Amino acid sequence: MLKEFRQSLLVSIWFVFLTFPLMVVRVNTTESIVEWRWMSLVWVAVASFFLSYLWRYMLARQQAKKKVEEEGVQQLSKAQLLLEDMTFRYKAMGVLLAFSLVFPWIFDTYQSTIMISALIYVVLGLGLNISVGLAGLLDLGYVAFFAVGAYSYALINHHFDFGFWACLPVGGVLGCLFGVILGFPILRLRGDYLAIVTLGFGMIIKVVLENWNEFSFGPSGIANIDRPGLFGIDMNIDGSTTYIYYIMVAMVVFTILITMRLRNSRIGRAWIALREDEIACVAMGIDMARTKLSAYALGAFWAGMVGVLFAAKTTFINPASFTFMESAIILSIVVLGGMGSILGVILGAFILILLPEYLRAFSEYRMLAFGAAMVLMMIFRPQGIISNIRQKYEYKGLKEEADNG
Amino acid sequence: MADKHKLLEVKGLTMDFGGLRAVDSVSLEVHEGEIAALIGPNGAGKTTFFNCVTGIYTPTKGDILLHPKGLATRRLNGLKPNKVTEMGLARTFQNIRLFPDMTVLENVMIGRHCRTKSGIFRSIIRSRGVREEEQQIVEDSYQLLVKVGLGEFANEFSKNLPYGAQRRLEIARAMATDPFLLLLDEPAAGMNPQETAELDQLICKISEEDRIAILLIEHDMKLVMNISNPIYVMEYGKKIAEGSPQEIKDNPKVIEAYLGEETDA
Ligand SMILES: Nc1ncnc2c1ncn2[C@@H]1O[C@H](COP(=O)(O)OP(=O)(O)OP(=O)(O)O)[C@@H](O)[C@H]1O
Ligand SMILES: [Mg+2]
Numbered sequence: 306m307l308k309e310f311r312q313s314l315l316v317s318i319w320f321v322f323l324t325f326p327l328m329v330v331r332v333n334t335t336e337s338i339v340e341w342r343w344m345s346l347v348w349v350a351v352a353s354f355f356l357s358y359l360w361r362y363m364l365a366r367q368q369a370k371k372k373v374e375e376e377g378v379q380q381l382s383k384a385q386l387l388l389e390d391m392t393f394r395y396k397a398m399g400v401l402l403a404f405s406l407v408f409p410w411i412f413d414t415y416q417s418t419i420m421i422s423a424l425i426y427v428v429l430g431l432g433l434n435i436s437v438g439l440a441g442l443l444d445l446g447y448v449a450f451f452a453v454g455a456y457s458y459a460l461i462n463h464h465f466d467f468g469f470w471a472c473l474p475v476g477g478v479l480g481c482l483f484g485v486i487l488g489f490p491i492l493r494l495r496g497d498y499l500a501i502v503t504l505g506f507g508m509i510i511k512v513v514l515e516n517w518n519e520f521s522f523g524p525s526g527i528a529n530i531d532r533p534g535l536f537g538i539d540m541n542i543d544g545s546t547t548y549i550y551y552i553m554v555a556m557v558v559f560t561i562l563i564t565m566r567l568r569n570s571r572i573g574r575a576w577i578a579l580r581e582d583e584i585a586c587v588a589m590g591i592d593m594a595r596t597k598l599s600a601y602a603l604g605a606f607w608a609g610m611v612g613v614l615f616a617a618k619t620t621f622i623n624p625a626s627f628t629f630m631e632s633a634i635i636l637s638i639v640v641l642g643g644m645g646s647i648l649g650v651i652l653g654a655f656i657l658i659l660l661p662e663y664l665r666a667f668s669e670y671r672m673l674a675f676g677a678a679m680v681l682m683m684i685f686r687p688q689g690i691i692s693n694i695r696q697k698y699e700y701k702g703l704k705e706e707a708d709n710g
Numbered sequence: 711m712a713d714k715h716k717l718l719e720v721k722g723l724t725m726d727f728g729g730l731r732a733v734d735s736v737s738l739e740v741h742e743g744e745i746a747a748l749i750g751p752n753g754a755g756k757t758t759f760f761n762c763v764t765g766i767y768t769p770t771k772g773d774i775l776l777h778p779k780g781l782a783t784r785r786l787n788g789l790k791p792n793k794v795t796e797m798g799l800a801r802t803f804q805n806i807r808l809f810p811d812m813t814v815l816e817n818v819m820i821g822r823h824c825r826t827k828s829g830i831f832r833s834i835i836r837s838r839g840v841r842e843e844e845q846q847i848v849e850d851s852y853q854l855l856v857k858v859g860l861g862e863f864a865n866e867f868s869k870n871l872p873y874g875a876q877r878r879l880e881i882a883r884a885m886a887t888d889p890f891l892l893l894l895d896e897p898a899a900g901m902n903p904q905e906t907a908e909l910d911q912l913i914c915k916i917s918e919e920d921r922i923a924i925l926l927i928e929h930d931m932k933l934v935m936n937i938s939n940p941i942y943v944m945e946y947g948k949k950i951a952e953g954s955p956q957e958i959k960d961n962p963k964v965i966e967a968y969l970g971e972e973t974d975a
Binding site for chain 2: 573591
C-alpha cells in the first residue's frame with residue numbers, strides 16, 4: 306500500500322512537471338504579462354495522483370485474484386452464481402421479454418428507432434459470436450455479410466419488386482453462401498493471417514459496391530427501398546417503426562434460441578473444441594474443414610438476414626454503411642461481452658450502441674471513450690463482461706454422487 | 711503370438727524435416743490384445759512416428775497399413791487425422807492437449823463426435839432422436855470418466871485438474887472415439903510413483919476389458935517392463951532393437967544407447 310502511495314506521488318509530481326508549461330504558465334500577449342494559473346497545477350496533481358493510485362490498486366487486485374485462481378480455487382462471483390440458477394434465468398427472461406413488448410407504447414418513435422439499431426447489433430453480435438466466440442475464427446470483415454444481405458434485398462426489391470418477407474430468407478441464404486466462399490480459401494489459415502484475409506474480404510465487398518456502378522449504383526446507393534409490408538396495410542412512419550421494432554424483437558428471440566441450441570449441440574461443442582485446440586480437435590475425429598465452414602456460414606447467415614431488415618428500416622443504403630468501423634464495433638461487442646457468451650454479447654451490444662446514443666453530449670469523445678474502455682477491459686477483465694458459464698449435464702451417476710458428497 | 715490378428719503394420723516409415731531425418735525406415739507391428747511399447751532416448755523420433763501414423767504429418771516414405779478386424783486393409787499415408795481416428799486409431803499427446811475451457815465431461819463428449827451424427831438442422835429443431843443421442847453421449851462419456859477414475863470431476867473445467875488427472879482424461883477422451891488401437895504418448899510423464907502405479911493398472915484394464923490394443927511411448931522403464939510386450943527401441947530415428955522385455959534388457963545395443971546407466975543403478 307505504502308509503495309503504491311509513493312509511486313503515485315512520484316507520478317503526480319512528474320505529471321505536474323511535464324504539464325507545467327502548458328497548464329500553469331500562460332503568456333497573455335495582448336497585455337504582455339505572464340499569468341500563473343496555480344489552481345490548474347493543483348488539479349493536475351490531484352487528478353494524476355488519484356488516477357495513478359486507482360490504476361495500481363486495480364492491478365494489485367487483479368494479481369491477487371489471479372494467484373487465487375492458480376491455486377485451483379475457482380471463484381464464481383455472486384452474479385455468476387445467480388446466472389447459473391435456471392429459475393432466476395427464466396424469470397429474468399420473462400421480465401425482459403415483457404418489457405421489450407411494451408417498449409414502443411411507453412416510449413416515443415425516436416426511442417424505438419434507437420432500440421431497433423441496438424437490436425440489429427445484438428443479432429450481428431450473436432452471429433459473429435458463432436465464428437469468433439465459439440469457433441475461435443477471427444473475422445475482421447463481418448460487415449461484408451451484412452452488406453450482402455442489405456444489397457440483396459435492395460437490389461431484388463428495386464429490380465423485381467419483391468417484398469421484405471420474400472427477401473428475408475434470401476438475404477440469409479446469400480450471407481451463408483458468401484460465408485462459405487470466404488471460408489474455403491482460409492481453411493488453412495490461423496491467427497494473424499486469418500485476420501488479414503477477412504479484413505481484405507470486407508474491403509473487397511465494399512470496394513466492389515462502390516465501384517460497380519451498373520450493379521450496385523455505386524456510392525450514391527439505392528433509395529426508396531420498401532419497408533416491410535403487413536398484408537398490404539398502409540402504415541405511417543410511426544406505425545412502420547413500431548412494426549419493424551417488433552420484427553426485430555422476434556428476430557432477436559429467434560437468433561438467441563437458435564444460437565443457444567447450436568451452442569449446446571454436438572456441432573457447437575465441435576466449434577468450441579476447434580477454438581480450444583485445433584490439433585487435438587482433428588485428432589479426436591472432428592472434420593476441421595466442415596466445422597470451420599459451418600461456423601462461417603452460420604455466422605454469416607444472421608448478418609445476411611439482419612442486413613435485409615436494415616435495408617428495409619433505413620429505406621436507403623449505400624456502401625458508406627458498411628465500413629471497417631462497423632466490423633470493428635461488432636467485434637468489440639463480442640469481445641467486450643465475453644467470447645462465446647450469449648448473454649454477454651447482448652449486454653455488450655446494448656452498452657456499445659445505446660451508451661453513445663444517450664451520451665450524445667460527449668459525442669466528440671465517443672471514439673476516445675470507446676478505445677479507453679476496450680483497453681481497460683482487456684487489462685482488468687480479458688474474459689469479457691460475462692465469462693464462460695459451464696454447461697451442466699444430467700447423467701445417471703449424478704444422484705449417487707450428490708448423496709455421497 | 712504369430713496367430714494373432716495383425717492390427718497395425720508400419721513398413722519402412724521415413725520422415726524428413728528439411729535435412730533432418732527424424733524417423734529412418736522404421737518398421738513396427740501391433741497385434742490384437744498387445745500392449746506394445748516404443749522407447750528410446752529424447753529426440754529419437756518417437757513422437758514423430760506417432761504423428762505420422764495418426765495423420766498429423768504425411769510421411770516421406772514408407773507404408774502405414776491398418777487391418778481392422780473383418781474390414782478391408784487401409785493405407786493411412788496422407789489421410790487426414792480425423793479420418794484416421796474414424797478408422798479406429800486414437801491417440802493422446804505428450805504435451806497434454808485438452809480443451810481447457812470445456813468441462814471434463816465435455817472433453818470426453820468431443821471424443822464421441824465422430825461416432826454420432828446429428829447435423830445442424832436436426833440440432834436446431836432438437837428432435838427426439840437428437841435428444842436421445844445427446845443423452846447417450848453424456849452417459850457414455852460419464853462411464854468412461856468413471857473408468858479412468860474421474861467421475862467426480864465431471865463438471866470441472868479441465869484446466870483445473872491436477873496433472874496426472876489430465877493425462878487420464880486424455881486417455882478417456884481418446885477411448886470415447888471407440889478405437890481398436892490406442893496410441894499413448896508418454897502417459898506417465900510428470901506422474902508420481904503412486905499415480906504411475908494406478909496408470910499401470912488402468913492400461914492393463916483397458917487392454918483386457920475393452921479389448922483395445924495399445925502402443926505406448928514411455929520413459930518410465932518400470933512401467934514399460936511391467937506391462938508391455940513387445941518393446942521397440944529407437945535411437946536417432948532408427949529402430950535398433952525389438953523383442954520381449956527380457957530380450958531388450960539383455961540387448962547390448964540398447965544398454966549402450968539408452969538403458970545402460972539406468973539398469974545398473
Ligand atoms: N515439426 C518438426 N520440424 C522439425 N523438426 C522436428 C519436428 N518435430 C520433431 N522434430 C525433430 O525430430 C526429432 C525427433 O523428435 P521427436 O519429438 O519425435 O522425439 P521423441 O523421441 O518424441 O523425444 P522425446 O522423448 O523428447 O519426446 C528431434 O530432433 C526434433 O527436433
Ligand atoms: Mg516425444
